[in-house]
Amino acid sequence: MTAAALARLRECLGEASVLTDDAAVEPYLHDERRLYHGRTLAVLRPRDAAEVAAAVRICADFQLPMVPQGGNTGYCGGATPDESGREVVISLSRLRQIRAVDPLGFTLTAEAGVTLAELQAAAAGVARLFPLSMGSEGTCQLGGVLSTNAGGLAVLRYGTARELVLGLEVVLPDGRLWEGLTALRKDNTGYDLKQWFLGAEGTLGIITAAVLKLFPSPAAKETAWVGVSDLAAACNLLSRLREALGDNVTSFEYLTAESLALVAGLPGMPAPPLTGAPAFVLLEVSGRADDALREALENTLGSALARDEIGEVVLAASDAQRRAMWRLRESIPPAEKTLGGSIKHDVSVPLSALPALEAEARAGIRQRWPEARLSVYGHIGDGNLHFNVLAPAGALAEDFKARHGAAISALVHGAATALAGSFSAEHGVGKLKRDLLHASESPLSIELMQRLKQALDPVGLMNPGKLVG
Ligand code: 2HG
Ligand code: ZN
Secondary structure (H helix, E strand, O other): OHHHHHHHHHHHHOHHHEEOOHHHHHHHOEOOOOOOEOOOOEEEOOOOHHHHHHHHHHHHHOOOOEEEEOOOOOOOOOOOOOOOOOOEEEEOOOOOOEEEEEOOOOEEEEEOOOEHHHHHHHHHOOOEEOOOOOOOOOOOEHHHHHHOOOOOOOHHHHOOHHHHEEEEEEEOOOOOEEEEOOOOOOOOOOOOOHHHHOOOOOOOOEEEEEEEEOEEOOOEEEEEEEEEOOHHHHHHHHHHHHHHHHHHEEEEEEEEHHHHHHHHOOOOOOOOOOOOOOEEEEEEEEEOHHHOHHHHHHHHHHHHHHOOOOOOEEEOOOHHHHHHHHHHHHOHHHHHHHOOOOEOOEEEOOHHHHHHHHHHHHHHHHHHOOOOEEEEEEEHHHOEEEEEEEOOOOOOHHHHHHHHHHHHHHHHHHHHHHOOOEOEOOOOOOOOOHHHHHHHOOHHHHHHHHHHHHHHOOOOOEOOOOOOO
């Protein structure tokens, strides 16, 4: 039966688009963090939406479970097949067309396999901005970005991936193509169907293309690196900045000296613009050339300094210095990785509760694991903290994670829950946080999710074992 399925897939997609050779399928079998390693019946590499639809129809006919995969940069194992060897991986990386760019309508229509950096470049080519931005932008792909409702570094101003979508094209679990590629900004005609698939991690269908919102390209940008005593001081600065500069505040990242020290261990890193404070804010404001951003920023930072609310400040004097600041921030996850990885937490709470969250989690860790190293940073403007815990210096990372990971995560997630927070602000659920989802959401929320899943994928073939599937 599987031989017959493979024969049909080869006939439909062509030999070269159906990989079964061990070496060829290997890169598709594990996730970015190497938390999971699966097996697969075959990796399919369709070239367009019609081929995706045809492949899904064949898999549905043979009742083969399917795992959609994009750039494979996710953190929760949402795109990795299980160990049964029955699941078929459907790679979207050959859906590479930018189908349309409309500078007048401020939209861009692109296929699932286009990388985030390519989308940004296509928008910049017509003097527009596609604002989603994150460390993995060179390799992460649109389909995955939308399926995980990715966040990143400019959510404060522009929102998460979900908020940047006008229309979607989706292959449903039975192989039908839902053509929802509208570019309308107003369309009040019933349920907003595209929302079902955004952040659904490929459990309800496969996104093959999207119409995205573009924005005016900011002519001016100012970036600053500010020393702060703690997270409360950072939150206070954010509030002052927003009062003074409103929506010009584009990014507001918090990073502790602990995280910066990890980055310093990577080869070729620029020196931090300033050190000596317990924590730092990396902030960016952007707008029109005549917005007098620099002056407004200098005034706001100047009065905060005068009131002793912040420490030293460095304003980026060149684009090179600005890029160096961002490089330091974006190098925190790779720095953790070179040390054997961390026990990661991607928690969010209402912004005003952020200092309490950090204090609570720190105190708990210090009490039970006084030697553990911390790497705490995050997207403060979004109330989102990455509270990561590393093995004590000299200890074996794998061993520490295996022995203490569950208890440490229970502590950090417990602190977030007690403050009405979320255990997954931007990284999604996948396989990794499936149990947490069931434990944290109300029975009614889980029931509603399961009903939606049942309605769209009654046989349960689409990305099983992820989210509520
Ligand atoms: C970031 O903010 C990413 O850099 C990764 O969300 C966070 O690795 C992490 O814990
Ligand atoms: Zn993040």
